Amino acid sequence: MAVSVSGAAGFVLGMDLGTSSVKVVLLDALSKTVTDSRSFPTNSDISSTSDIHAKEQDPALIIAALNQCMDALPKDKLKKVKRIGVCGQMHGIVLWKSKSGSEWLSEDDNTRFIPKDISQLVTWQDGRCSADFLSSLPKPDSHLSVATGFGCATVFWYMKHRPEYLSGFSDAGTIHDYVVSMLCNLDKCVMTGQNAASWGYFNTTTNKWNTQILKDAGFPVHLLPVVVESGAVAGHTSSEWYGIPAHTAVGAALGDFQCSVYSCMTDEGDAVLNMSTSAQLTFSMPAEFTPPNSPDPLSPVAYFPYLHGSYLAVAASLNGGNVMATFVRMLDSWMKEFGLEVNESRIYSQLIQSALAQPNTDLTMTATLLGERHDPISRASVSQISPSNLSLGHVTRALCRGVIENMATMMPPQSLKATGVKCIIGSGSALSCNTVLQQEVERVFPFPVVYGKNVDSAVGVAMVFNDLR
Structure with a gap:
């Protein structure tokens, strides 16, 4: 189901969880103009002493930057938010446990969540999947190649080098998929075709994962998100969040590139x-x-x-x-x-x-x-x-x-x-x-x-x- 607030008074909250910073804006639904904007750096990069090719970030610091942004927006306008849209850095992957991937806290008149039972974010810049490793993977049924830093390629890397690590998680998604899942308390991560295509092993024509190809390769397909239409509602906020009312519609996360193009x-x-x-x-x-x-x-x-x-x-x-x-x-x-x-x-x-x-x-x-x-x-x-x-x-x-x-x-x-x-x-x-x-x-x-x-x-x-x- 796609959404619209055209003709309705109130605001749309837009969030971009980027590689180096988080940005949020409030868009007036009637005038279609931005009334407020805040951005903070995440400073979330993690230095690896064991592998110079590893590029990871700490999700807790990314969410902390998001909280800074939200705390800086006008409270009276947040109470009038009718829809939430989320996008962010594509290709990367974070893993978590369903229903326990965050902990909700209430303090200073704000209700927010903090990450819990979650992996580090392996970003799109990760270089651990060498050309030889990628050539050893099954050929995807897709018009897009699989590259290092892509979500599915990273899972294959874990399967080979740290297979026990994956068993501790039930869900996976991009960092912006994670935020949507936490806001809506979803039983299963949902993902748009925009982000799924950025992971590899996804056919954009049929809008489906290459499930059989992945199963045959021993891939833990239970980690794959449920794919929904770009523009669909993923769910509704399970709690009040920085003054935004509970039951506010949250769109399934989109790719930052596609959203940047749409903006102009x-x-x-x-x-x-x-x-x-x-x-x-x-x-x-x-x-x-x-x-x-x-x-x-x-x-x-x-x-x-x-x-x-x-x-x-x-x-x-x-x-x-x-x-x-x-x-x-x-x-x-x-x-x-x-x-x-x-x-x-x-x-x-x-x-x-x-x-x-x-x-x-x-x-x-x-x-x-x-x-x-x-x-x-x-x-x-x-x-x-x-x-x-x-x-x-x-x-x-x-x-x-x-x-x-x-x-x-x-x-x-x-x-x-x-x-x-x-x-x-x-x-x-x-x-x-x-x-x-x-x-x-x-x-x-x-x-x-x-x-x-x-x-x-x-x-x-x-x-x-x-x-x-």
Whole structure:
């Protein structure tokens, strides 16, 4: 069942449990505007002394950050919350015991829960599943490949290296699925196809787990969540929570990427280019689109389940603002070797100023400094070097051009046109503060480009549960 509060007075609470911080917003259900927003860092990373590839977080610290956010919201508005939407970091997995995964406490006029009988969160950044290990796993019935950091891959890793560990838990989900389960006191974790697809071994066409394939491999399928429609109500709050009344509808958790897109994609003809540390270019596929039957690991474009059975075509690059940041750090390091101290923000500012004064260049730069998921061995390179194009302006212009041209290589402008894209929404910190990157976007992609509508997953999930019927 999908939900709607359109036309109803009150607020929708949107929550995003991210990799480094938690953010909550209150969306006015009638005006569809954000009235309040709070964010706190989780500081939840756990250092592993036994495995440098392990990336885990402490759920208690994540929930503590969520509690900080909730405590900072206006109490009078929380009492008028009609729906709760939750999203968060995808792919990762946390395990808990059904009905005892948290303990409810009441103090200072607030009722809240704290984690109990719960594992550490193995995040999407976990690198313990090597290429050899992944190749030993059964082939999934899915159009998406299985990678390290994916929930099902992590369970397979535990099966091989710590099989006794899994026997202590009855449920599993993403960290945001866990929050929904605790708020609603669910007997069994529920999960949307958006998050299930991010775990691997899930067929988005049938909306079902690869249960038989997993059973044949000895996988503990009782840990798999029950899959529900994206936009469905998972349950209702079992208790008052920070003033939000008991029996308030809680949506099944959604993926943070899909919610970030929803927060700024206002038209079917929009594509969203988000560039912060990394970069993503995405657009909504036509309603009749169905993904291929099997994954293509060499393709730079993946298809993520979205809403109403639709898909997002996504070119996710590992190279975005981090490339420019690396260049800045390199210059800073060089200058320190000469005994010079220059603030990095001043270096950045000067690079932009120099490149703006150099509107074109024949210097060519391939900016895949960190490789790409579909081509992990690719690296950056510079060509067409001459004595006349070695200024800061030329080099910075070529670097910014290379970053954008890499995106165009992954998702060519002609493919955008062929699917009906008419406008690009430009967002993200790297793009919003770099006029040179903006110029290169407008040069490479022959579409109107709109800036200033930054993606926000917490806002997006609130909008979803305010708009869906």
